[in-house]
Amino acid sequence: xxxxxxxxxxxxxxxxxxxxxxxxxxxxxxxxxxxxxxxxxxxxxxxxxxxxxxxxxxxxxxxxxxxxxxxxxxxxxxxxxxxxxxxxxxxxxxxxxxxxxxxxxxxxxxxxxxxxxxxxxxxxxxxxxxxxxxxxxxxxxxxxxxxxxxxxxxxxxxxxxxxxxxxxxxxxxxxxxxxxxxxxxxxxxxxxxxxxxxxxxxxxxxxxxxxxxxxxxxxxxxxxxxxxxxxxxxxxxxxxxxxxxxxxxxxxxxxxxxxxxxxxxxxxxxxxxxxxxxxxxxxxxxxxxxxxxxxxxxxxxxxxxxxxxxxxxxxxxxxxxxxxxxxxxxxxxxxxxxxxxxxxxxxxxxxxxxxxxxxxxxxxx
Amino acid sequence: xxxxxxxxxxxxxxxxxxxxxxxxxxxxxxxxxxxxxxxxxxxxxxxxxxxxxxxxxxxxxxxxxxxxxxxxxxxxxxxxxxxxxxxxxxxxxxxxxxxxxxxxxxxxxxxxxxxxxxxxxxxxxxxxxxxxxxxxxxxxxxxxxxxxxxxxxxxxxxxxxxxxxxxxxxxxxxxxxxxxxxxxxxxxxxxxxxxxxxxxxxxxxxxxxxxxxxxxxxxxxxxxxxxxxxxxxxxxxxxxxxxxxxxxxxxxxxxxxxxxxxxxxxxxxxxxxxxxxxxxxxxxxxxxxxxxx
Numbered sequence: 001x002x003x004x005x006x007x008x009x010x011x012x013x014x015x016x017x018x019x020x021x022x023x024x025x026x027x028x029x030x031x032x033x034x035x036x037x038x039x040x041x042x043x044x045x046x047x048x049x050x051x052x053x054x055x056x057x058x059x060x061x062x063x064x065x066x067x068x069x070x071x072x073x074x075x076x077x078x079x080x081x082x083x084x085x086x087x088x089x090x091x092x093x094x095x096x097x098x099x100x101x102x103x104x105x106x107x108x109x110x111x112x113x114x115x116x117x118x119x120x121x122x123x124x125x126x127x128x129x130x131x132x133x134x135x136x137x138x139x140x141x142x143x144x145x146x147x148x149x150x151x152x153x154x155x156x157x158x159x160x161x162x163x164x165x166x167x168x169x170x171x172x173x174x175x176x177x178x179x180x181x182x183x184x185x186x187x188x189x190x191x192x193x194x195x196x197x198x199x200x201x202x203x204x205x206x207x208x209x210x211x212x213x214x215x216x217x218x219x220x221x222x223x224x225x226x227x228x229x230x231x232x233x234x235x236x237x238x239x240x241x242x243x244x245x246x247x248x249x250x251x252x253x254x255x256x257x258x259x260x261x262x263x264x265x266x267x268x269x270x271x272x273x274x275x276x277x278x279x280x281x282x283x284x285x286x287x288x289x290x291x292x293x294x295x296x297x298x299x300x301x302x303x304x305x306x307x308x309x310x311x312x313x314x315x316x317x318x319x320x321x322x323x324x325x326x327x328x329x330x331x332x333x334x335x336x337x338x339x340x341x342x343x344x345x346x347x348x349x350x351x352x353x354x355x356x357x358x359x360x361x362x363x364x365x
Numbered sequence: 366x367x368x369x370x371x372x373x374x375x376x377x378x379x380x381x382x383x384x385x386x387x388x389x390x391x392x393x394x395x396x397x398x399x400x401x402x403x404x405x406x407x408x409x410x411x412x413x414x415x416x417x418x419x420x421x422x423x424x425x426x427x428x429x430x431x432x433x434x435x436x437x438x439x440x441x442x443x444x445x446x447x448x449x450x451x452x453x454x455x456x457x458x459x460x461x462x463x464x465x466x467x468x469x470x471x472x473x474x475x476x477x478x479x480x481x482x483x484x485x486x487x488x489x490x491x492x493x494x495x496x497x498x499x500x501x502x503x504x505x506x507x508x509x510x511x512x513x514x515x516x517x518x519x520x521x522x523x524x525x526x527x528x529x530x531x532x533x534x535x536x537x538x539x540x541x542x543x544x545x546x547x548x549x550x551x552x553x554x555x556x557x558x559x560x561x562x563x564x565x566x567x568x569x570x571x572x573x574x575x576x577x578x579x580x581x582x583x584x585x586x587x588x589x590x591x592x593x594x595x596x597x598x599x600x601x602x603x604x605x606x607x608x609x610x611x612x613x614x615x616x617x618x619x620x621x622x623x624x625x626x627x628x629x630x631x632x633x634x635x636x637x638x639x640x641x642x643x644x645x646x647x648x649x650x651x652x653x654x655x656x657x658x
Contacts (some may be wrong), residue, residue, distance in 0.1 A: 013482075014484060020516070048553070051557055052554065052556075053553050072561065073553075074557065074559045078557055082553070083550075084550055086553070086554040087554075088555075088594075090572055099558055100558035101558065104559060147554075147558070157557075293377065
């Protein structure tokens with residue numbers, strides 16, 4: 001069991017291209033930790049550095065109290081599961097799973113016992129004698145996972161393991177992976193670009209963008225208290241709405257003002273802003289479920305024009321155009337309907353997020 | 366989309382016969398074309414084969430002699446009396462050594478090109494390819510001087526190294542595309558599973574490009590076997606490969622066509638046999654990209 005610590009880790013590629021910038025993370029023993037971000041955010045580079053497949057340009061990587069920077073992949077006792085499975089096509093399922101054990105010079109009896117254990121664990125005992133070529137994607141990934149867990153690695157690394165599977169199978173594999181992790185208790189790092197996967201599976205999530213760590217936190221934390229505009233916009237489906245506006249204070253009260261609306265901030269939010277000396281130009285962020293819609297004006301509501309109504313069965317997504325020409329997406333009751341160009345009245349509910357327009361950091365957390 | 370009722374109407378027997386006829390016609394035409402192509406390629410070779418079994422008078426006759434009693438005299442004269450059978454061995458030594466050398470150097474180089482971040486990689490790669498494009502004559506003179514200085518002239522080393530100038534780029538170029546087709550994750554898996562970088566290359570990746578190596582080696586052997594210029598100018602009588610010795614049968618009093626053809630026939634047999642024996646590997650190697658994964 002292993003605690004994994006990255007201290008100020010950098011990955012600088014040829015031509016001074018920065019892949020990962022000053023990354024510090026501590027992954028606790030037995031944790032299922034997700035690295036989340038769009039492609040090119042540095043999550044895969046980070047994973048490959050942890051595996052030892054790429055050199056760490058600067059910084060330190062610790063497995064418990066061992067500095068592993070200069071250890072080869074095979075000396076780190078990490079196992080990896082790949083998006084494209086990366087099975088050895090010329091070996092049978094059995095031999096694929098047995099492969100890492102054979103390299104460790106284990107006895108045939110021991111190998112057989114472990115391979116059968118892993119296969120049974122994953123429910124693929126029937127597949128053992130088969131060649132890997134004919135297997136389905138889900139079966140291949142099960143073999144890939146079998147090969148990874150069979151030697152009980154210190155750290156299990158998963159690189160988009162279920163991205164290649166079709167949607168229904170992906171949902172089932174998500175559950176199976178969570179179940180597998182809870183039974184094995186191996187420290188696991190899970191790389192994905194899919195926020196749904198990260199939210200559903202991980203104990204904690206590190207959100208990355210453009211090589212930089214944006215935020216580390218539990219799924220709840222990154223959802224409810226996004227530290228940056230990027231995190232706010234990346235996590236959640238449908239995504240957070242943003243509007244340019246200006247901060248103003250009148251009689252000790254804080255207001256966010258835009259051409260379309262003027263919203264009074266809660267006392268808690270106002271307290272956070274007391275010490276804010278930055279630009280008054282900010283961005284307001286609000287999630288689709290935190291806006292209420294009515295057909296008639298109410299207190300502190302403002303008008304907007306219906307753009308499209310999209311019924312989804314369990315809910316309806318309403319997109320509206322504000323006076324400032326910004327498009328907002330709102331979650332409303334499933335039976336809600338309003339024709340295009342109809343005027344509706346919106347009211348923001350807490351939590352409201354305010355982001356610095358230049359630094360894009362959340363001013364309220 | 367409208368559905369034409371005729372689409373589902375049963376086909377009349379007359380129409381059926383017409384379709385069958387035209388299908389048969391296409392089949393016959395394709396046979397005919399194939400036969401023509403085969404004849405086109407086979408004719409010169411058969412011609413050479415037949416001349417090898419004719420006497421000088423039959424060869425030189427102004428009318429083509431269609432029927433004759435085959436003679437083995439040309440073969441006996443050129444292979445045994447002139448002792449040219451040794452040249453086949455020379456060719457074998459040169460071709461096999463050159464190709465072995467190129468595979469041993471070229472395959473790891475190709476792997477490095479495929480996997481490692483080498484500064485200026487693509488420029489290096491195209492530079493190597495350019496060597497392959499240079500005409501042999503361009504290098505002949507410099508190589509002659511170089512080998513003379515190194516006291517390699519007249520040894521097997523000279524043609525072997527000279528053949529590497531065109532075989533090595535070929536090996537690197539083709540093998541790189543084979544390696545590029547193997548997902549890099551295979552390497553990553555093997556390395557985390559317990560192999561060192563070298564072991565990963567040798568035991569995890571090489572088995573996947575086996576048929577590619579066979580195909581590349583076979584082509585290289587053919588190039589080397591058929592090479593003429595370097596074999597002629599960089600060797601002595603004792604080390605000359607067979608292809609380069611054929612001009613010695615052009616004599617002041619006329620060309621010994623019978624012996625030329627006998628020698629040419631003998632010289633092409635080993636390669637023909639090799640291709641025949643490795644046919645399946647060859648096809649698999651060449652269609653590699655289509656079956657990756």
